[in-house]
Amino acid sequence: MAKQSNWIAPSILSADFAQLGKDVKDVLNAGADVVHFDVMDNHYVPNLTIGPLVCESLKNYMVRESLTAPIDVHLMVKPVDRVIGDFANAGADYITFHPEASEHIDRSLQLIKGAGCKAGLVFNPATSLSYLEHVMDKIDMILIMSVNPGFGGQAFIPHALDKLRAARQLIDASGKDIRLEIDGGVKAENIAEVAAAGCDTFVSGSGIFGKANAADANRYDTIIKQMRAELAKA
Numbered sequence: 001m002a003k004q005s006n007w008i009a010p011s012i013l014s015a016d017f018a019q020l021g022k023d024v025k026d027v028l029n030a031g032a033d034v035v036h037f038d039v040m041d042n043h044y045v046p047n048l049t050i051g052p053l054v055c056e057s058l059k060n061y062m063v064r065e066s067l068t069a070p071i072d073v074h075l076m077v078k079p080v081d082r083v084i085g086d087f088a089n090a091g092a093d094y095i096t097f098h099p100e101a102s103e104h105i106d107r108s109l110q111l112i113k114g115a116g117c118k119a120g121l122v123f124n125p126a127t128s129l130s131y132l133e134h135v136m137d138k139i140d141m142i143l144i145m146s147v148n149p150g151f152g153g154q155a156f157i158p159h160a161l162d163k164l165r166a167a168r169q170l171i172d173a174s175g176k177d178i179r180l181e182i183d184g185g186v187k188a189e190n191i192a193e194v195a196a197a198g199c200d201t202f203v204s205g206s207g208i209f210g211k212a213n214a215a216d217a218n219r220y221d222t223i224i225k226q227m228r229a230e231l232a233k234a
C-alpha cells in the first residue's frame, strides 16, 4: 500500500485553552489537516488535561465554523474502555490508546470500531511493536511516540526513526490503509527526516503553537507553509 498523503496534526496541548476554538480555526485555515487531542489522566501519565466535554464543545464549534478536519483523540488514560463511548459521542474521528493501558487490546479496538471511529495503537519509546501482531486487520493508525508521554515541548528521541521504518514495513506488508503517525518533538527542522522514515501523519504541538504571536490571525501560516515545504523535500 502506497504511503498516504501527508497530514499535519497540531497538538492542542500547546494551544491557548482560553481561546481554543479560535486557535483551532486559525491553524486549520493555515492549512493543517487534523486536530490532535491529548487526553491525560494523572494516572497513566503524570499530567491532567481535557476530556469528552471539551471534545464535544470543540466539535460543535468546528461544525458551526464548517471546519471538517478530523479530531484525533490520543488517549493517555488507564483504564481505556470506559471513556471510548464518551469520546465517540463527543465527535472523535480517530481514537488511539496505549496497549499497556488496556487489559484487553482486541476488545478496546472493537469498542472503538463499534462506536464508528477509526482505531489505533500508540507505542511509547520502549514499547515493542509486537503488540501489532494479531491486530493489523483491526487498526487504522499506528502512533509512534518520539517522547515519553505526558508533556509537550520535550526533545525528539531519535530511535523513533527506526521504529517508524519498522512500522512502515509492517504496514506495507499488510496491504492495508493504515496511517503512520509520529508524536513528540516534531518541528519544521526535523519533519523531513521523519517523513523519510515512512511517517505520513505529523503531530506537532510546541513546534506550531509555540511559534505564534497571539494577536495575528494569520499567525500559523508561516510555520505550516514551512513544514509543507520540508515535507515536499522528503
Ligand SMILES: O=C(CO)[C@H](O)[C@H](O)COP(=O)(O)O
Pocket (backbone or CB within 6 Å): 011, 013, 014, 036, 038, 074, 147, 148, 149, 150, 151, 152, 153, 154, 183, 184, 185, 186, 203, 204, 205, 206, 207
Ligand atoms: O502526546 C503528547 C505528549 O504526551 C503530545 O501530543 C506531544 O507531546 C506534542 O507536543 P510537542 O510537539 O510539543 O512535543
Ligand SMILES: [Fe+2]
Pocket (backbone or CB within 6 Å): 011, 036, 037, 038, 074, 183, 203
Ligand atoms: Fe499526543
